[in-house]
Amino acid sequence: MKIKGNMTVRIIIALIAGIAIGSFFNLYQDASWVKWINQYVFNVIGQIFLNLIFMLVVPVVFVSIVLGVLGVGDPKHLGSIGLKTISFFLVTTALAITLAMSLALVFKPGEGKSDLLNSDEVKTYAEEQKKKAAEAEAEGSPANQTFDQTLINLIPKNPVLAMSETNMLQVITFAIFIGIGMIALREKVSAVKLLFEQTNEILMFIVTAIMQYFAPLGTFGLVATAFTNAGFGAIKQLAMYFFVVLLGLFLHMILVYGGAVSFLARRNPIWFFKGFAPAMTVGFSSSSSNATLPISLECAQDNLEVRKEISSFVQPLGATINMDGTAIMQGVATIFISQISGVDLTLGQMVTVVVIAVVASIGTAGVPGAGLVMLAMVLTSVGLNPAAIGIILGIDRLLDMTRTAVNISGDAACAVVISEQEKRYLAKKGMKVA
Structure with a gap:
């Protein structure tokens, strides 16, 4: 089974219907009948769909990474692909936040909005964060994971526990070790290889059926409940901030990803965006890179002709460490908060923001709202009050949907670039391209 074009059209129609109906219901969100429909219809439909996808995330990632490593074959070649992948992600993330900060400096979304710092949202957010920090301290766990802890936690103490907790970095690491072990043992584990291949066929069949x-x-349920809760009303005061973030996401998608596909992969960017559209719509509705991963893999392999071993390695890794859309939000939000706070960031501080955001993107969970945790780290690093995040909370759910679509598109763009480069490399060597 393959994802068909007519299904993409149905998803887009459902997405538009969800936005329209959710926005209408938002006008009457305090009415009891709207609350009932939102909770027992929109939310139930959306969460069931999300759980169906989440159910497959860990097995799909684990099996895909193992088969990806096996497909590459040579561990040295795997290291080369890994280095290219991580370099692509880090460079595009740095470009994303630099673009975002530049746009924010030009459009000045926070100018003349200093009164927002006195809002109830700021006070409420500050109180909530204090409670969370106190709870984390009582449990003996840090509120924010540092970079050194991220490196240490790459290796799972208990792979089964890592899978049950959906710790994707640990699942990926364990899968890489299993794949390398199977390469070393070769024919001795041919039955295990067949088991993984057949399991992958089953998982992809289920993904396509879903x-x-x-x-x-x-998609309709998720988008409808998001717009019923948030609506467009919250955008009025923060219209310029909302506009600058969306502009940054759009320009990054077209210029960076479109440019990478055109110049590095030598493929048509329109072909890329059209082929990946089904995954982008699901990413928009779910606000989760991890939840969208099974569909992203299917789209990349079937629609974008990405070699399975490349897609299976690059995209799961990207869902964990590639957060360009999130970086754009952080760049705009940092400048926005500095402007309403009356603080002019120095060049050194802006460079610090770029570095911190790029490093913090590694290990950040691919789930809704994770970007706000990263933003708090960025603001603290340049002496801005993280409680100001409360100002943008009202519209962040809507922006989170859009930046998730950008995040997963970056993963797919990287997979296309590396796959096409590998095809050309094999062709030069006179080897048959699978």
């Missing part, structure tokens, strides 16, 4: 029969309805 997309064909549940995706439009699930």
Whole structure:
């Protein structure tokens, strides 16, 4: 089974319907009948669809990474692909936040909005964060994971526990070790290799079936409940901030990803965006890179002709460490908060923001709202009050949907670039391209 074009159209129709109906319901969000429909219809439909996808995330990632490593074959070649992948992600993330900060400095979304710092949202957010920090301290766990802890936690103490907790970096690490072990043992584990290949076929069949029969309805439910809760009303005061973030996301998608596909992969960017559209719509509705991963893999392999071993390695890794859309939000938000606070950031501080955001993106969970945790780290690093995040909370859910679509598009763009480069490399060597 493959994701078909008519299904993409149905998802887009469902997405538009969800936005329209959710926005209308937002006008009456305090009415009891709206609350009932939102909770027992929109939310139930959306969460069931999301759980169906989340159910497959860990097995799909684990099996895909193992098969990806096996497909590459040579551990040295795997290291080369890994280095290219991480370099692509880090460079594009740095470009994303630099673009975002530049746009914010030009459009000045926070100018003349200093009164927002006295809002109830700021006070409420500050109180909530104090409670969370106190709870984390009582449990003996840090509120924010530092970079050195991220490196240490790459290796799972208990792989089964890592899978149950959806710790994707640890799942990926364990899968890489399993794949390398199978390469070393070769024919001795041919039965295990066949088991992984057949398991992958089953998982991809289930993913495609979910997309064909549940995706439009699930997309409608998720988008409808998001817009019923948030609506466009909250955008009025923060219209310029909202506009600058969306502009940054759009320009990054077209210029950086479109440019990478055109110049590095030598493929048509329109072909890329059209082929990846189903995953982008699911990413928009779910606000989760991890939840969208099974669909992202299917789209990349079937629609974008990415070699399975490349897609299986690059995209799961990207869902964990590649957060360009999130970086754009952080760049705009940092300048926005500095402007309403009356603080002019120095060049050195802006460079610090870029570095911290790029480093912090590694290990950040691919789930809704994770970007706000990263933003708090960025603001603290340049002496700005993280409680000001409360100002943008009202519209962050809407922006989170858009930046997730950008995040997963970056993963796919990287997979296309590396896959096409590998095809050209094999062709020069006179080897048959699988």
